[in-house]
Amino acid sequence: MLAGAVFLLGGAAALMRFSRPGGGNGGGKSVGDGPVLSAEQFALLEQVSDTMVPATDTTGAIGAGVPEFIREMLGQWGSAGTREDIVSVLEAIQQQAWKRFGMDFQEMPPDRRLAVMKDFDAARIGSHDGPYRKFKWLVLIGYYHSEAGATHELRFELVPGAWRACLPLTEVGRASAFY
Amino acid sequence: MDFDAIVIGSGISGGWAAKELCERGLRTLLIERGRHVRHKEDYQDFSSPWELNNRGQVPEDEARRDYAIQSTSYAFNSATQAWWVKDSEHPYLTPEGREFHWLRGYHLGGRSLTWARQTYRLSDLDFSANKKDGHGVDWPIRYADLSPWYDHVETFAGISGNSEGLEQLPDGRFLKPMDLNCAELDFKRKIEARHPSRRVTIGRCAHLTEPTAEHIALGRGPCQLRAVCERGCGYGGYFSTLSATLPAAERTGNLTLVTDAIVESLDYDPGKRRISSVRVIDAKTNERRSYQARVVFLCASTIPTAQVLLNSRSEYFPNGLANRSDQVGRNLMDHVHGIGAIGSVPGFLDRYYYGRRPTGIYIPRYANVTEDGRGEYTRGWAFQGKGERPSWDRALDTPGIGAQMKQQLREPGPWQMVLFGFAEMLPRADNRVTLHESRKDSSGLPLLHIDCTFGDNDRKLAAEADRDASAMLVAAGCTNVRKLFPQLKPPGACVHEMGTARMGLDPATSVLNGHNQAHDIPNLFITDGSCMTSSSCVNPSLTYMALSARAAHYAADRLSTGEL
Numbered sequence: 001m002l003a004g005a006v007f008l009l010g011g012a013a014a015l016m017r018f019s020r021p022g023g024g025n026g027g028g029k030s031v032g033d034g035p036v037l038s039a040e041q042f043a044l045l046e047q048v049s050d051t052m053v054p055a056t057d058t059t060g061a062i063g064a065g066v067p068e069f070i071r072e073m074l075g076q077w078g079s080a081g082t083r084e085d086i087v088s089v090l091e092a093i094q095q096q097a098w099k100r101f102g103m104d105f106q107e108m109p110p111d112r113r114l115a116v117m118k119d120f121d122a123a124r125i126g127s128h129d130g131p132y133r134k135f136k137w138l139v140l141i142g143y144y145h146s147e148a149g150a151t152h153e154l155r156f157e158l159v160p161g162a163w164r165a166c167l168p169l170t171e172v173g174r175a176s177a178f179y
Numbered sequence: 180m181d182f183d184a185i186v187i188g189s190g191i192s193g194g195w196a197a198k199e200l201c202e203r204g205l206r207t208l209l210i211e212r213g214r215h216v217r218h219k220e221d222y223q224d225f226s227s228p229w230e231l232n233n234r235g236q237v238p239e240d241e242a243r244r245d246y247a248i249q250s251t252s253y254a255f256n257s258a259t260q261a262w263w264v265k266d267s268e269h270p271y272l273t274p275e276g277r278e279f280h281w282l283r284g285y286h287l288g289g290r291s292l293t294w295a296r297q298t299y300r301l302s303d304l305d306f307s308a309n310k311k312d313g314h315g316v317d318w319p320i321r322y323a324d325l326s327p328w329y330d331h332v333e334t335f336a337g338i339s340g341n342s343e344g345l346e347q348l349p350d351g352r353f354l355k356p357m358d359l360n361c362a363e364l365d366f367k368r369k370i371e372a373r374h375p376s377r378r379v380t381i382g383r384c385a386h387l388t389e390p391t392a393e394h395i396a397l398g399r400g401p402c403q404l405r406a407v408c409e410r411g412c413g414y415g416g417y418f419s420t421l422s423a424t425l426p427a428a429e430r431t432g433n434l435t436l437v438t439d440a441i442v443e444s445l446d447y448d449p450g451k452r453r454i455s456s457v458r459v460i461d462a463k464t465n466e467r468r469s470y471q472a473r474v475v476f477l478c479a480s481t482i483p484t485a486q487v488l489l490n491s492r493s494e495y496f497p498n499g500l501a502n503r504s505d506q507v508g509r510n511l512m513d514h515v516h517g518i519g520a521i522g523s524v525p526g527f528l529d530r531y532y533y534g535r536r537p538t539g540i541y542i543p544r545y546a547n548v549t550e551d552g553r554g555e556y557t558r559g560w561a562f563q564g565k566g567e568r569p570s571w572d573r574a575l576d577t578p579g580i581g582a583q584m585k586q587q588l589r590e591p592g593p594w595q596m597v598l599f600g601f602a603e604m605l606p607r608a609d610n611r612v613t614l615h616e617s618r619k620d621s622s623g624l625p626l627l628h629i630d631c632t633f634g635d636n637d638r639k640l641a642a643e644a645d646r647d648a649s650a651m652l653v654a655a656g657c658t659n660v661r662k663l664f665p666q667l668k669p670p671g672a673c674v675h676e677m678g679t680a681r682m683g684l685d686p687a688t689s690v691l692n693g694h695n696q697a698h699d700i701p702n703l704f705i706t707d708g709s710c711m712t713s714s715s716c717v718n719p720s721l722t723y724m725a726l727s728a729r730a731a732h733y734a735a736d737r738l739s740t741g742e743l
Binding site for chain 2: 118133168
């Protein structure tokens, strides 16, 4: 019942474009044997994460440094298998863009990007796809555990100092970013 | 004689033994095999999520290569990595197909830094269990023997909890309990109405809700509800060796601390019937040296304590020190783990909580206590759990992206309730730790071989508890109730290993007497988990504290009268 409304709302919100810090396309940072992501892959990652977590009244994935975070994680944290998984997810998204709209994801207007990603996410989450779940986790932890995501979008207190067990949600405000 | 007393191991048991011995005026040497840790300075508890290495994640290849077993712990992350051994450097052997998870760290304070801080008293239900149903041997003590020592350690450690008046889970000297949240209160009302024989209470935990002057004098302060406990707590909000027993021991002026010293074996003097020296290997230089004292407390934790005893062979003890009974290394127990269920709690969507409470709810044992096990199994289980509202990570299992997802995730998700079972494991002689005949570890000590499996009763309890977890969630009105674990976790995974040098009345069938004193060796005391004659179903650390303090005072009394 909400699905249609969700789609329209999401589509409208995603139309609000914003500028990218630095304006560059990221360029693959060299780690180990070679760049973790090619410049093209990084540009795709930027657009995909921006579509998944757009800037609204708060900053989005790009403002919170999510693409750079993911590139760093792939260099410092991810195994070769994880790097392959993440690249394969990006490639599958690109293929989906071509299949549906006949163009590169990065070339599409935001509403089309959102349409592609929304369906891609629904299908992959629905099928419990491991690589995509890992990718979505990277985007979300990259965002919600960033300083901006944790303290502006959600709520995080380094030292809560008290336990109040049962409060009106309105009094607490937003969800806690950190369990 | 260098010292009056030597304590081997600086975890919960060794820390307590050292504190009590020092406070009794004994010059005490505390030996830790791992590296030194500075309280506060060496913790990462003031790092925000975005400041942690890899957002708290240990690199996948490193975790797989070096921490294959340690990384299975919920408490393993990049901010706690220093508190875990590298499995690649500290291997042990298990038979094919019989996994045992041995989770541990080699550093000052041991697992007192990473423990889950749940603290419960054993009761006479536990101390008389072996005698009643014939498993294992009878405990040489009863609740009345330990009750004043539970009082003693609870007062010093600081235990928050609620008095419930239950015989199977005796009340203690509690600091103010932490409150149940809305979903938990509702769960409690419904479960207690449906099952008058069951109780839902707040988890008792070693956290300072209202520090006393004694706590404050040690530099400890109230728990700040951060729930990053396993990184170490600079506030001293929870009990650890570093926050509590070590500073208490140090301020007496009687403590000497040696780190990076791996105890290899104990020398026995058959003429005097005493431990004559403690042999150590320097972890940095591999040099060997030895220390002497009038009394030795072996608190290396269940598995290493067995290793040290088995490795201390002499003409007089050819099968290992204090092992005339052949019980050293046997009767290894854990709690049966990998039991539980989760469900969605309808309603309360306008309610939430503030702070990150470091404990959950507790459902004390009812099986074969207030409810009949119908003769199908002996002993029982308890549940821990919590009600909570998940945050952004629920989006990993729910389709949705974009501004709409952001908006939805600003609110916490619907309430859910989760229950984890902890079932008692029976002592069985063939669950045992032995030394490999030829293979050595990096220090030159014989490699440990751990052979431990769950028995029929253990599995029956687990199956019943698993069913009850789901049934209680359904009874409390939860929807979408599902089992949490497809199968039991391997023994060891609960990190409650115990039993390898059990207490008992008969020297022919046990290693220690009712004062944790080796039957054959008056100046050897063992007060870590290895002394446990049965496992109960409650978290065991508080009992190790009480037994350690009690044994230390017993030893100090005997030393002062010249009996030792």
